[in-house]
Amino acid sequence: MNITEAPVKVTHNEEIKAAIPTLAGAIAATLADAGADHFSEDDNQFLKFHGCYQQDDRDRRKTGKQYIMMVRSRIPGGVMTARQWRVFDLLAATYGNNTLRLTTRQTIQFHGVLKSGLRAVIRGINESLLSTLAACGDVNRNVLAPPTPAYTRAREQVYADCRKVALELAPKTPAYHAIWIDGVQLDPEKPEHKDFADPLYGKTWLPRKFKVAFVIPPVNDLDVFTNDLGFIAIVENDRLAGYNLAVGGGLGRSHGNEQTYPRLADVLGFIPPDRMVDVAKAVLAIHRDFGDRTDRKHARLKYVVAERGVDWTRAELEKRAGFKLEPARPFQFTSTGDLYGWRQAVEGSWFLTLFVEAGRVKDTEGRRLKTALRLVAEKFPEIEFRLSANQNVILANIAEADRDAINELLTEHGVKTGRRQTTVLHAAAMACPALPTCGLALAESERMLPGLLDRLEALCAEVGLAGEEIIIRSTGCPNGCARPYTAEIGFVGKAPGRYQIWLGGNATGTRLNRVWKETVKETDIESELRPVLTRYLNERFNYERFGDWCERVLFQEPMTGFSI
Ligand code: HEM
């Protein structure tokens, strides 16, 4: 298929991409218009490619709509210098709501940015040598890599490969620089803009988003199978031998639409490290050319792989990349969570993983996390800030001599640094932002989950499961931003105060969970879960986890009638 030819009956998004392939829209013109407090709906679609979502504060709708922007950065592998952290801290204080939202894809989001501050935020991010280009939109998104330095020396190469893929798959449009750095509106009618075609993406970019992740077994701390393309590092004798390829994962679905579903990626084979970029481009091109451009809910690569099959996908990939995949090599995952507290890396330096509730870095009474991290960044400019895909922050490359001072500074601000920084359910949980910022939210998530976890902790204590880890994740809608479909318990918003409950994920991110209850009132969650947790306690095998028990026992019973 010629990628410059749009297929028939395409979505509106496809039409506007084809009309303005540079993605410039009228963004710069609207930015320059001080009288306009927001962008047009078409420009809102273009803005996503530039890392922004136009939103409104949904708490304030009754008193008049206030437009605010979410700005997401692109941070390959989630690695930031201390200086970059300081820039982000200041930008959030100056232009945002003075919080930094760590995301499940190792990035940082700013919330509450007004249109008048948007350019300053994006310029500031670029001046710190990071970007927002392709943080959202129908392109390759932030590329994930394992944030923890401890496990293997191969991490350095895996991180370098992550950066390489991020660079090779980055859009080449001139519009980003023109809008945000030069403040210039590109004329879409000029031939060089009208005929612009990105060398990799072409004129109409991708049908939907594309997500890539690198992982080093046995830790699956970034849920590699939920990505369109996963590189699973095969480390032999402390050396990176190459990667197993996992293709076709993705989580987003819609309530009541059985054509949409979460899917884990299939492992297609093994490649040596030097084939990595060719393979990434080939998989991306399969999505570009075969993804459904007539229905955005059915446009992800996962549907191409599911419908055409794994063998077809492998053959198409081999044809495009020009070589044959080797058989996949053995690997095993043992965990998905972060290890909190101080740990020593293989090369001797220290790193410290800090718990961040729902990824929200802010100052609260008794725990001044944002201030503490800013001071750490100021006083210890050599250390790195690494974002985990579990919404936590890891301070890395810490010299032995600095450990005590960092401990003291954090402790003074009420930030614990031990291995037990919070209770066990909070430590393993994640929530998407949802209300009040996300326009797609059907129910609360980030503001709801901590209280629900406290209640579930009390319930666990009541039934005799105190202190046992259960991975719990919530989202305000079925899009799945906090990966609820691989959790042991997933709460997915259906309507205000009402959630679908999914049970049965595992602790290694290798199994999807299933719908257990279609709609449960938030206030009824304990009474629904009490009998199940009690049975689990009585019926489980030794050390069997809750999700594994649900899959082995609960979902085998005929009366349940579950659907995915
Ligand atoms: C399928 C349709 C999806 C749509 C339309 C969508 C849209 C959005 C929007 C509007 C936000 C911003 C909310 C806010 O910060 O106020 C957001 C946040 C986010 N989304 Fe999605 N999303 C989708 C699926 C996913 C999936 C499947 C993932 C990854 C597994 C994901 C990853 C993220 C991340 C990392 C954030 C930041 C917040 C967090 O860490 O939870 N999104 N998404």
Ligand code: SF4
């Ligand atoms: S899961 Fe839904 S409600 Fe939550 S941030 Fe993503 S799109 Fe918004």
